[in-house]
Amino acid sequence: MSTAIDDAGDRRGKRVMWTYIVCGLSIFTLMLLVGILLRGSQAAWFALDAGVFYSLLSLHGVGMLTALTISGLGTLWYLVNRETPLNEGVAYVAFSLFVGGVAAVIVSVVVGHYGALWTMLYPLPFVGTYWPSWATGAWLIGTLLVMVGFTIWCAQILGALVVRFGGLNGMLGIDYVLRNRAFVQSGKEPPAPEMFAAAITAIDGFIAATAGLLVGIALLVHWLDPTVALDPLWAKNLTYMFGHTFANLTMYMAVAGIYVGLPLCTKRSYHTSVQLTVAWWATLTFVIIAYFHHLYMDFAQAQSVQYIGEIASYLAAIPVVVVTVYGGVLLVHRSGMRWTLGSMFLFAGMIGWVVGGFAAVLDATIPVNVDLHNTLWVPGHFHTYLLEGVVLFTLGWVFVNLEARSGGQTSALVRWLVGVGMFGGGALFLLSFYLAGAAGVPRRYAVEPAPGPFFANIATIGALVLLAGFILAASEALRLARLKPAHVPL
Amino acid sequence: MNSRRTTAAVILAVTVAGAVLPPLLGAADLPTAQHHLAHSALIAGAVFAGVLFALPSRDTQVGHYGWLLTATLAPIAAMLLMWPSKYTWFEVHPAGHVVEHLGLVGLGFLSGYAGQRYAAGIGWASGLSLFAMAFASAWGFGVAPPGAIAASVSPHATKAGSAVAGPPDPVRGKTLFAQNCAACHGSNGGGGQGPSLLHERERKSFTLAQQWIIDPAPPMPKLYPASLSRTDVRDVAAYVEQL
Structure with a gap:
């Protein structure tokens, strides 16, 4: 890949990237433990007060998404910085806002016992009976800080890409697709694939953050001044426009790992193609309105919007998954790629993305949604694409970097154990969600009285096995990080 | 230039x-x-x-x-x-x-x-x-949907809305308004020393309007329960919602 910055710039970029990733994965680890507590309590391994359960569920949701977003933003920031130099001060300002936001949310939950879940649907945060008003305020301020940090990040990347590629036309490869022959003959090159991931994250992230800031400020004003009433359906639309897009973008950030990491493993290049560019356009256009599938049961919502939501859900996910994974598989096919932890995670992440994406598309299909949406199927699908997609891409990117930097190798036994833990434990954990969802077990419930704690038992065992694999992988990452640099360039 | x-x-x-x-x-x-x-x-x-x-x-x-x-x-x-x-x-x-x-x-x-x-x-x-x-x-920002959905916003508001039985009487409310509120809000509710209450129904639901009268923020004086009974509050709010 072309490098537009000097070594010092690259070092600064890496410092930003590792700051983000280490922080993101640390929060992830904490939230993983919280998640195991939740499933363990549903499995009746120990008793959690229902209020504590909902507080921890709120923390787990927002914490996980913020953790994975921080990791993804760090990676993309570094990749964009290689293309066009970025101001690292801005990255640290955004980072500080993320950290401040997470701290406020933790205080809100741990000290204030806020429990209206991460979606903070109006008017739930204001009608809680077991948390004080200040806890709602701390939660709102925390999420607003995260939104402001995200907006700053998006604006910085957007500005840099616009300048680097001479406007939206160049940045999105419009000429490359619509006037392909002239474009190629002129000797120009389209943006690298990972630049599309950055551009779509920045554009859709900026739009989503606009919705998030509006509803966040409205909720904050309502908290300060209860006479300011809000329209609940309006608030729900804005909340999901931000929340669903934010959650989806974590995947599109992490996909950069395939475009940059997999070529390093296979010694081949992942080129931008017309198909890839058009697939990213579909995501750009539709990911922002795919959230309508969360409002199928809001009968006050216009019916036309529901159908738009269904089609948008398909078009946001399917083209980019198909093109990217197809390209990724071709890259690996007969490449003689060595199965290191880095390549293993990246490849397995593609499988998680496909499975989680398929389950999401099923849920977005209206006749299926009616039966599945309020069940554990939904956490099943987003745990699949987050845990076995985003997390694996992130870990893959981390290990590809560490392996390249140190030249170190992981023993076959450790690779096998990590694989059993992360994939085997993960599969067990996720399967319990899907089976429970198909059996009609409701989501967002502290207890699972019917059909009993069976599925939660499987989930907790799976999660513990996964945790063991993750701890082993983290120890291996620390070992590789301590090895003397081998000066192998990325 | x-x-x-x-x-x-x-x-x-x-x-x-x-x-x-x-x-x-x-x-x-x-x-x-x-x-x-x-x-x-x-x-x-x-x-x-x-x-x-x-x-x-x-x-x-x-x-x-x-x-x-x-x-x-x-x-x-x-x-x-x-x-x-x-x-x-x-x-x-x-x-x-x-x-x-x-x-x-x-x-x-x-x-x-x-x-x-x-x-x-x-x-x-x-x-x-x-x-x-x-x-x-x-x-949606400061705009509640028709039907006073904001009644569910706070447990306090719900209590305020359900405390009095029977339909509100805006005609009686108008008389009470002239006696207790017009000095600040104007004889027709158009404002004066206090803010205009025209279109107040678009800012506050009926329930929230009652809640506001019961428990106002300064500088509005607290007239309930010394000067206005719970029924009076309901009727004044009903009148204000018509402005």
Whole structure:
């Protein structure tokens, strides 16, 4: 890949990237433990007060998404910085806002016992009976800080890409697709694939953050001044426009790992193609309105919007998954790629993305949604694409970097154990969600009285096995990080 | 001054006139939703002027990061200025209303100008973001849906709404209003020393209006339960909802 910055710039970029990733994965680890507590309590391994359960569920949701977003933003920031130099001060300002936001949310939950879940649907945060008003305020301020940090990040990347590629036309490869022959003959090159991931994250992230800031400020004003009433359906639309897009973008950030990491493993290049560019356009256009599938049961919502939501859900996910994974598989096919932890995670992440994406598309299909949406199927699908997609891409990117930097190798036994833990434990954990969802077990419930704690038992065992694999992988990452640099360039 | 900046100056002048004149002429007494829309129109003009005023950048580097932070934070400050319950207060204090409008125009201009100074095109993005927030506010920020859904907003409000049996009597409420409220809010509720209550139903549901009378924020005096009974509160709120 072309490098537009000097070594010092690259070092600064890496410092930003590792700051983000280490922080993101640390929060992830904490939230993983919280998640195991939740499933363990549903499995009746120990008793959690229902209020504590909902507080921890709120923390787990927002914490996980913020953790994975921080990791993804760090990676993309570094990749964009290689293309066009970025101001690292801005990255640290955004980072500080993320950290401040997470701290406020933790205080809100741990000290204030806020429990209206991460979606903070109006008017739930204001009608809680077991948390004080200040806890709602701390939660709102925390999420607003995260939104402001995200907006700053998006604006910085957007500005840099616009300048680097001479406007939206160049940045999105419009000429490359619509006037392909002239474009190629002129000797120009389209943006690298990972630049599309950055551009779509920045554009859709900026739009989503606009919705998030509006509803966040409205909720904050309502908290300060209860006479300011809000329209609940309006608030729900804005909340999901931000929340669903934010959650989806974590995947599109992490996909950069395939475009940059997999070529390093296979010694081949992942080129931008017309198909890839058009697939990213579909995501750009539709990911922002795919959230309508969360409002199928809001009968006050216009019916036309529901159908738009269904089609948008398909078009946001399917083209980019198909093109990217197809390209990724071709890259690996007969490449003689060595199965290191880095390549293993990246490849397995593609499988998680496909499975989680398929389950999401099923849920977005209206006749299926009616039966599945309020069940554990939904956490099943987003745990699949987050845990076995985003997390694996992130870990893959981390290990590809560490392996390249140190030249170190992981023993076959450790690779096998990590694989059993992360994939085997993960599969067990996720399967319990899907089976429970198909059996009609409701989501967002502290207890699972019917059909009993069976599925939660499987989930907790799976999660513990996964945790063991993750701890082993983290120890291996620390070992590789301590090895003397081998000066192998990325 | 080139033609682009001249155009920007003209647009800004028209926008400022639109911000200043309606409150001074008493033409800014609007329901919340329309108030938001009027604000979004002011913001559109200001953003447009701001973007035009910042000459197009052909740089190969982005501008100073201070412009980026300003462009990002200006819309947030503007949205806080669009605090709906303050509209009523602003409507009876024209000077304050003018200041609020000028604040919105200034922040709108800043979001467009600063964004554009950071990188060509970012002014449009940041300005459009602010405009979209102001415009979308008309459908829910301080605007409860019909049917007093806000009754569910606070347990206190629910108690206030369900404390009195029987239908409210707005005719009786009008008499009580003349005796207890008109001195500050005007004989027809159009405002005076206190804010205008015209279109109050668009700002507060029937339940919230009762809650407000029961437990008002200063400087409004607390008339319940010393001067107004629970039934009186209900009837006064019913009258106010008709204004």
